[in-house]
Amino acid sequence: MPFILDDPTPPDPRRRWADLDRAARGAAYDNNAGVPDSAAQVAARNAASAEYRAAHPAGLDIPYAGAERAAFDLYPAADPRAPCLVFVHGGYWQRNARADFACFAEGLNAAGWSVAMPGYTLAPEASLAGIVAEIGAALDWLAAHGPEHGIGGKIVLSGWSAGAQLAAFHLGHPAVAAGLAISGVYDLAPIRDTYLNDKLALTDAEIATLSPLRLPVIPKPLAIAYGSRELPALVHDGRNLHALRSAAHAPGILMPVPGADHFSILNGFRRPDGMLVRAAQALLEDAR
Template identity: 55%
Template sequence: MDWAAASQAARDLAYNNNEAVIDAPALIAERLAASALMPPPLAAQPYGPSEREQWDLWPEPGAPMLVFIHGGYWQRNRREDFWCMAQGAREMGWGFGLCGYTLAPDATLAGIVAQIHAALDALPPSGPVVLSGWSAGGHLAAMAAAHARVAAALPISGIFELGPIRDTYLNAKLALGDGELETLSPQRLPVVNKPMAVAYGSAELPELCRQSRHFHGLRAAAHAPGPLTPVAGANHFTILDALRRPGGSLLRAAADLLA
């Protein structure tokens, strides 16, 4: 895609996953229904003053913990909408944690990134932490990968360069400027030399595929460990099954990061 020559409508569509996936409403409804049927977390721990600044935790003493940050382009969704993502990790014998955060425009993107770091500061003791996140959560996982609590990272369908986001409908609530592009785009920051699998679905929007491939390419050029992990046939919503499902390919990727 020639971004400079693209119309505003084309730029907006390039990052509109709900428009790109015909059955997105049904896929979202299934995830919400599955999450509503999940047993509630074993522990809920605030890490900040607002209702959204909270951990939902399914601890497993001494075992690794998979931490998941939800997506929604930093401006929608809740922790509870993703409780079903605990299924695979729990079946594998791992702990699982869901990290909430304040949404834009009530928080700036810099403020959201700071909340994720504060959440990791407050995370109760566990085995090694694999920090994952989907879509906007993939961006936040990459931004927090350097945190001392994080042993490895697994961003899924992430945003690693914010420049195109500023040029789309998404910026109405994010209000990104030049400064944010420099300080909050993971691919513009020093490479984090920890194991990181960069995952995306082969049936995702081309811009999302490009973002993951380019970010992994920068990491590989810096000799940072971790694979590029395409999930064959997965779109922006079905890719979550590879982490949620017991034995899913992204669960295996998470375990491999600690091997």
């Protein structure tokens, strides 16, 4: 069973999961429907990311493995010893691409950090176990070959939405100093009861071994962020993971971001003084 904090607000729909039909269960995780202007936010993000990639072409599309999507976009700092944020994109493991999130390298680059954005094969072409393995391979590659591309500093592993599950899972990777999980899903069991599982086809083993809320706590710093306007299921997953880690005395803050929804929360990466940029910087202080 996953760790569950006894916190009634906002109401967590999974507490009455058995009473909900499949459509209602899907709605509990439908971030696009849950944010009225999600389409406009996504369009603006993609346009800004295309512009940022065009302005920084030198480190794009560098393979870390053989699959088509298994490649990095690298945005190195001027100092190869600078810290690096590895950002894993979301999309419920079945949509989006690293290129769509390039604009979120802007604030950290301006603050003197490197940023590395790995892509990964999407479901149903890959299982979740396969996706998890690809992110592990990406971290292996970056540790071995990052210095050749101007990235040799400490790594903070971050991810958003589905990417937050991937980041939290890989917090224990030897190359990772700390983690920043944003708006994540940390218990996979309810996902199997929704439309998202049509492509994921989650197995019992994947739920048991890939859900951060069902795994031993990794004693490295992990900040857990969510927007105050997130769907309740994601709010509770973030709170539950932080409570589980706190009970084990693992370092890392819980960051409710006032007024932020599932998409706007990432704007905290757009400026060098943004909340997520500052959170990444603080994590390396905790990791010392």
